[in-house]
Amino acid sequence: MNTFLHFLPNLKNIPLITTWELGELAEMKGHQELYTRQSPQRLKRMREFSMIESAVSSNRIEGVSIDEKRIGTVLFGNTSLRDRNEEEIRGYRNALDLIHKQSDKLLLTAETIRRFHELSRPGVWDSGKFKEKASDIIETYPDGSSRIRFKTVDPENVENYLNVAIEKYKDLVRDNQISPLIALAAFNLDFLCIHPFRDGNGRVSRLLLLFMLYRLGYEAGRYISIEKIIESSKAQYYETLELSSRDWHTGKHDAWPYINYLLFTFKNVYKEFESRFESSKVPRGEKTAVIVQALNEFSREFSLKELEQHCPGISRDMIQTVMKQNMSFLQCSGHGAGSRWHRIGVIPLNKGNNKGNGDFEKDDHRER
Structure with a gap:
C-alpha cells in the first residue's frame, strides 16, 4: 500500500535503467505473437516443462523439495502423495493450472489472493485465511542467531492495506498514469511487505506475478518458468526486497531496487522463451x-x-x-x-x- 500512497505519487523521474528495461519488454511483447501462433506441439511441451519448473522452483525457494524421481508423479499423476512437501508442490501446480486456464476470468481481489493461497497451501488449518497473529520476517544465521529483517503489517490491518493496494493498482493501470509493469512490481512489493498470511506469502507473490502479467498481455510465463528465473537469482531477489522494504512503513522507502529486479526478471523470461523456442526442432x-x-x-x-x-x-x-x-x-x-x-x-x-x-x-x- 505504501508504495502506491507515498513512493509513486512523489516520483519526479524514472531511472534510465528502468526506461531501458521497459522499452525492451515492450519490444519483446510485440514479438510474442509471432511465436505463440506457431507450432502447437512445441508450445504444449514448453508449457508442461514450465509447469514442472514453476511448481518445483517456487517451493524450493521456500525450502520445500521432493525426490526428483517423484516429480512427474506428483505433478501429473493421481496416486496418493507421500508427505507434506509433495502436497504443497501439487497444490502449487493446481494454482498454476487455475491461472493458466482462467486468468481472463479472474479478477484481482482479496478473494482471488486467498484462493491462490488455499490452492498452494492445501490441507493447512489456515489455508486461504489471512493471518491472525503478527508474523514478522525473521532471518536466521548459520550460528543460530537471528534478527527481525522486516516487521510486517499487523493482522487487524491486513485486509484494509491489501484492498487499498488493489484499488490503487487498478487506478494507475486504468488511467495509464504510469507503466503498468511498474505498477505491477510496486503491488508485488507492497504485497510482500503487508505479508497477509502466516506462511506461504512468497509463493502467492509469485503466483500473482504470473497472473497479473497475463492480465497485462505478457504471455511468456506460460512457457518459461518465472519462478525458475527467480530461483536462479535468489540472492539478488532477497537483497533487492530488503533494500526496497526499508522504511516502507513510513513511506520513505526506495522501491526501485525491487522494481528493477522484477523488470530484469521479466526480460530474462522473454529471452529464455525466444531462445528455447528457436533452439527446438520444428518438423x-x-x-x-x-x-x-x-x-x-x-x-x-x-x-x-x-x-x-x-x-x-x-x-x-x-x-x-x-x-x-x-x-x-x-x-x-x-x-x-x-x-x-x-x-x-x-x-x-x-x-x-x-x-x-x-x-x-x-x-x-x-x-x-
Whole structure:
C-alpha cells in the first residue's frame, strides 16, 4: 500500500535503467505473437516443462523439495502423495493450472489472493485465511542467531492495506498514469511487505506475478518458468526486497531496487522463451505452414527481411523454398536487397503446398 500512497505519487523521474528495461519488454511483447501462433506441439511441451519448473522452483525457494524421481508423479499423476512437501508442490501446480486456464476470468481481489493461497497451501488449518497473529520476517544465521529483517503489517490491518493496494493498482493501470509493469512490481512489493498470511506469502507473490502479467498481455510465463528465473537469482531477489522494504512503513522507502529486479526478471523470461523456442526442432511441414500463414497475412508489399521477422526460428533458405513453390501467388519488383514482394492471391495449404508454375531466381532476389 505504501508504495502506491507515498513512493509513486512523489516520483519526479524514472531511472534510465528502468526506461531501458521497459522499452525492451515492450519490444519483446510485440514479438510474442509471432511465436505463440506457431507450432502447437512445441508450445504444449514448453508449457508442461514450465509447469514442472514453476511448481518445483517456487517451493524450493521456500525450502520445500521432493525426490526428483517423484516429480512427474506428483505433478501429473493421481496416486496418493507421500508427505507434506509433495502436497504443497501439487497444490502449487493446481494454482498454476487455475491461472493458466482462467486468468481472463479472474479478477484481482482479496478473494482471488486467498484462493491462490488455499490452492498452494492445501490441507493447512489456515489455508486461504489471512493471518491472525503478527508474523514478522525473521532471518536466521548459520550460528543460530537471528534478527527481525522486516516487521510486517499487523493482522487487524491486513485486509484494509491489501484492498487499498488493489484499488490503487487498478487506478494507475486504468488511467495509464504510469507503466503498468511498474505498477505491477510496486503491488508485488507492497504485497510482500503487508505479508497477509502466516506462511506461504512468497509463493502467492509469485503466483500473482504470473497472473497479473497475463492480465497485462505478457504471455511468456506460460512457457518459461518465472519462478525458475527467480530461483536462479535468489540472492539478488532477497537483497533487492530488503533494500526496497526499508522504511516502507513510513513511506520513505526506495522501491526501485525491487522494481528493477522484477523488470530484469521479466526480460530474462522473454529471452529464455525466444531462445528455447528457436533452439527446438520444428518438423518441415510445420515450418511450411508458418511461412504460408505469414505470407497470407501480408496485404501490402513486403521484403524478404520482413517475412523473416514473421517466421522466427525458420531459415531464409526454407522461406525461399516455400516462396518458390508458390510463385503463382507472388509477384516481385526490383532486384537484390531492394526487391519487394506482393501477394496476388490467397495461398492454400495442402499436402504438396502448391508447387506453383513460376520461377524463383535466387541470386536476383536474395537480400544481402
